[in-house]
Each structure stands twice: as structure tokens, then as C-alpha cells.
Amino acid sequence: xxxxxxxxxxxxxxxxxxxxxxxxxxxxxxxxxxxxxxxxxxxxxxxxxxxxxxxxxxxxxxxxxxxxxxxxxxxxxxxxxxxxxxxxxxxxxxxxxxxxxxxxxxxxxxxxxxxxxxxxxxxxxxxxxxxxxxxxxxxxxxxxxxxxxxxxxxxxxxxxxxxxxxxxxxxxxxxxxxxxxxxxxxxxxxxxxxxxxxxxxxxxxxxxxxxxxxxxxxxxxxxxxxxxxxxxxxxxxxxxxxxxxxxxxxxxxxxx
Numbered sequence: 001x002x003x004x005x006x007x008x009x010x011x012x013x014x015x016x017x018x019x020x021x022x023x024x025x026x027x028x029x030x031x032x033x034x035x036x037x038x039x040x041x042x043x044x045x046x047x048x049x050x051x052x053x054x055x056x057x058x059x060x061x062x063x064x065x066x067x068x069x070x071x072x073x074x075x076x077x078x079x080x081x082x083x084x085x086x087x088x089x090x091x092x093x094x095x096x097x098x099x100x101x102x103x104x105x106x107x108x109x110x111x112x113x114x115x116x117x118x119x120x121x122x123x124x125x126x127x128x129x130x131x132x133x134x135x136x137x138x139x140x141x142x143x144x145x146x147x148x149x150x151x152x153x154x155x156x157x158x159x160x161x162x163x164x165x166x167x168x169x170x171x172x173x174x175x176x177x178x179x180x181x182x183x184x185x186x187x188x189x190x191x192x193x194x195x196x197x198x199x200x201x202x203x204x205x206x207x208x209x210x211x212x213x214x215x216x217x218x219x220x221x222x223x224x225x226x227x228x229x230x231x232x233x234x235x236x237x238x239x240x241x242x243x244x245x246x247x248x249x250x251x252x253x254x255x256x
Contacts (some may be wrong), residue, residue, distance in 0.1 A: 006047040013043025014020040023238060033238055080210075080244050086171075087209045095225060097135050098201040099194045101127055104142020104181045104212065105150035106205065113157050115232045116205055116239075121154055121230035124203040125162040134201070136164070137188055139172040139181040149173030174175045178208070179255050182216050205231050207243040213246075214256035 011050040020037035021055025029188035103124045106117040113121060128136060142157070170188050175181045185194065193225035196198075200221055204212045206228040229237050250256060 008011055008047075009043045013040040013045075013047060014075045016040030017044065023235065031220060033242075036238065036241060054061030059085060077241075077244055080247065081240065084207065084210055084240065084243075087213070087226065095127065095131075095201065095227070096199055098127075098131060098191055098225060099198045100135040100137060100170055101155060101201045101203060102137045102139055102182070102185050103132070104202065104204045104208070105138070105154065105175070108140075108143065108146070108148075108153045109152055111148060113153060113155060116151075116235070118155065119229040120203050120205060121157050121161070123227060125164065125225060126156060127155065127201060127203070128158075128162075128164060135189070135192055136169045137172055137185050139185050141173055141175045141180075146206055178212055179205075179215055179219075181220070182212075182219055186219070189215065195221070196220045197222045199225055201225045201227050203227045203229065205239070207231055207236070207240045209254065211247050211250055211256075215250070218256040 016036045017040040020033045020040065024037070030120060036157050101124055103120055104116045104121060107114045108117065112118075124136075128134065129220050136158075138151040138154035140154060142149045149171065151173040151186075155166055155169040157170055159166050170192075172184045172188055174182070182202070189196065191201075196219075200216075200223065202212050202216060202221075202224050204226060209226040209228050213226045218224075
């Protein structure tokens with residue numbers, strides 16, 4: 001049984017390492033790739049060196065303590081994933097009429113949306129078609145070494161890919177974070193007489209829905225409705241993993 005467990009840990013660790021190295025090779029260096037990579041290294045190390053650990057009483061106690069800590073962390077992560085799945089499922093239900101649709105930015109490459117951002121925009125386009133009365137806001141500032149704001153690139157994508165007229169889309173082009181996305185979008189809402197207490201749709205990626213809703217509520221949006229777009233499968237689970245730590249970081253920074 002112990003031998004089978006060591007083999008299983010080695011295989012799981014190797015899969016984690018290969019997955020994370022592949023993502024880091026294309027500049028996906030973040031919590032969602034670095035930490036699973038380190039966990040993979042530990043798993044492989046344990047699988048290959050468990051015999052040496054078993055011989056040393058001190059190392060064995062330390063190792064058991066680390067496994068206990070890992071178990072507690074894993075339980076909290078699984079609880080987060082469960083809550084995330086519930087939030088995603090809620091967003092798939094019928095949406096009531098909304099006064100505005102805010103699409104949160106998620107990065108651009110060579111003047112075009114990343115696959116994650118394109119997914120958000122495609123999801124938003126469906127809602128825009130269903131609710132033509134809603135005010136449309138694309139939200140995202142100018143990235144490092146970029147000349148156009150995300151909001152501008154997002155608006156162009158909606159116009160070119162979904163035939164949504166540019167004059168219907170209001171651009172919030174200063175923000176650099178989710179907190180700023182929602183804060184600066186309030187200015188546009190106020191300019192058009194839209195109160196934060198009415199239903200407002202916030203379109204973001206599935207993994208990001210819990211944090212986006214929490215930030216919106218903290219800023220005074222009383223009826224935020226998060227609409228989840230699917231994350232590309234190649235980065236989906238790493239993104240969920242990274243979001244777990246981002247949620248904790250946001251809580252420490254009192255974003256909600």
C-alpha cells in the first residue's frame with residue numbers, strides 16, 4: 001500500500017510539474033503555476049525519497065506535520081472551489097433586467113483580447129443582445145508598454161465580432177485592478193443617472209466571480225449580478241488555484 005502511494009504521489013507530482021512548466025514557458029508565472037509546481041516537486045521528492053525519511057524519527061515527525069498542514073489547506077481550498085461552483089451555477093440562472101453591464105478587463109496581447117478576455121466579451125455580447133436597454137461599460141486601463149486601453153480594445157472587439165455599435169459602449173480606461181474597474185465604472189453610471197442600488201451585471205471569468213461580487217458589495221453595489229464566462233481549459237484549474245490566493249489577499253487588503 002505504501003509503495004502504491006509513493007508511485008501515485010510521484011505520478012501526480014510529475015503531472016503538476018509538467019503542467020506548470022508548460023504554462024510558465026508561455027509567461028504564465030503566478031501563484032497558480034509556481035505553487036502547484038513546488039507541490040509537484042515535494043510530491044516527487046516524497047515518492048522517490050520516502051524510504052530515507054522513514055528511517056529518521058525527526059524527519060518523520062516534521063513530514064507528518066507538513067502533511068497535516070497540507071490537509072488543512074486542501075480542505076479550505078476544496079471549500080473555496082465548492083463556493084465557486086455555487087456562484088457559477090447561480091450566474092447561469094435567469095437574469096432579471098439590469099440597468100448596466102460592466103465587462104471587467106483581463107489582459108490583451110498585440111492589441112487583441114486574450115482568450116480569457118475574449119470569453120468574457122462573448123458572454124457579455126449574449127446578455128447585451130438579450131437586454132438592449134442596458135448601459136454597456138468596458139473596463140480596463142492601459143497596460144505596461146501598451147498604447148491603447150483594454151477598454152478600447154474590448155469595445156473594438158464587441159463591435160467587430162458582435163456588431164455592437166461603438167457609440168453604445170462606454171469605456172472606462174484608467175483602471176488597473178478589479179477594485180478600480182468597479183470604482184471608476186461608478187463615475188460612468190452616475191453620469192447616466194444609474195444608481196448602484198439597481199441590478200447591475202458584472203461580466204467576468206468563472207473563477208473570478210466570488211471576488212468580483214465581494215468587491216462590488218463592499219463598494220455599495222447592492223444588487224450585483226455576476227455573469228461567469230468559461231475559462232479556457234488550458235489554464236482553467238491553474239486560474240482557480242491562483243484565485244484562491246487572490247481572494248485571501250483581497251481580504252487582507254480589506255477590498256471587501
